[in-house]
Amino acid sequence: MGYNLYMRPGAGKFIVFEGIDGSGKTTISKLFFKYLKNKNINTSWFREPSDSKWGKKIRELADEMDSIPIDEEFKYFLKDRKWDVENNLRPSLKNGDIVILDRYYFSSACYQGARGMDVEMIISENRKFSPEPDLLFLIDVDIPTAMNRIRNSRDVEAKLFEKESFLLKVRKNYLDLKYDFIKVIDGKESIDNVLGSVIEEFEQFFLP
Numbered sequence: 001m002g003y004n005l006y007m008r009p010g011a012g013k014f015i016v017f018e019g020i021d022g023s024g025k026t027t028i029s030k031l032f033f034k035y036l037k038n039k040n041i042n043t044s045w046f047r048e049p050s051d052s053k054w055g056k057k058i059r060e061l062a063d064e065m066d067s068i069p070i071d072e073e074f075k076y077f078l079k080d081r082k083w084d085v086e087n088n089l090r091p092s093l094k095n096g097d098i099v100i101l102d103r104y105y106f107s108s109a110c111y112q113g114a115r116g117m118d119v120e121m122i123i124s125e126n127r128k129f130s131p132e133p134d135l136l137f138l139i140d141v142d143i144p145t146a147m148n149r150i151r152n153s154r155d156v157e158a159k160l161f162e163k164e165s166f167l168l169k170v171r172k173n174y175l176d177l178k179y180d181f182i183k184v185i186d187g188k189e190s191i192d193n194v195l196g197s198v199i200e201e202f203e204q205f206f207l208p
């Protein structure tokens with residue numbers, strides 16, 4: 001995929017974290033953010049769904065997502081992302097920050113894709129307004145590991161079986177993505193090791 005300068009007006013760097021539920025990507029992205037802050041690097045951390053009115057609606061509806069038609073669900077994520085790009089991502093990139101984002105349109109591609117939408121269509125709709133990442137860390141874990149972490153950390157007794165087969169599809173969609181900026185990181189390792197791999201890749205990519 002070509003690098004589109006028009007899409008990247010600022011001088012900042014854009015780093016996305018993706019992975020299935022239970023992959024640990026939020027923990028790792030926050031630790032990476034702290035690591036950069038400690039080095040006095042201008043850094044911002046955001047997540048999607050964002051804090052827009054659409055993002056809030058998505059979080060409110062989280063347990064009922066199955067009852068919403070898929071094209072409606074997709075539109076909520078798209079509207080939320082437009083807001084995030086305009087209000088958070090582009091301004092911070094323009095400011096020269098290293099922008100860290102926990103989930104991006106690859107989540108739409110893989111999750112809404114797993115609910116039956118066309119993955120390529122999802123990506124092309126999003127690319128109309130979304131800047132491309134410089135680097136995307138796909139924190140990958142197998143399904144039993146993810147399910148164990150979900151069972152231990154959240155109160156989600158119901159629907160676990162459904163969740164397991166759904167996440168299997170989501171993970172496959174993630175591993176099928178083919179972009180040069182994607183680095184797959186083994187998320188089964190200890191937090192320290194996963195963070196270490198992220199930092200190593202980051203330094204190889206950005207430091208001279």
Ligand code: TMP
Nearest residue numbers: 021048049077103104105107108111112
């Ligand atoms: P989180 O657990 O990382 O906060 O993500 C919330 C849920 O939203 C997670 O199950 C993935 C889902 N999601 C989508 O289905 N599509 C999207 O575009 C995004 C950003 C999240």
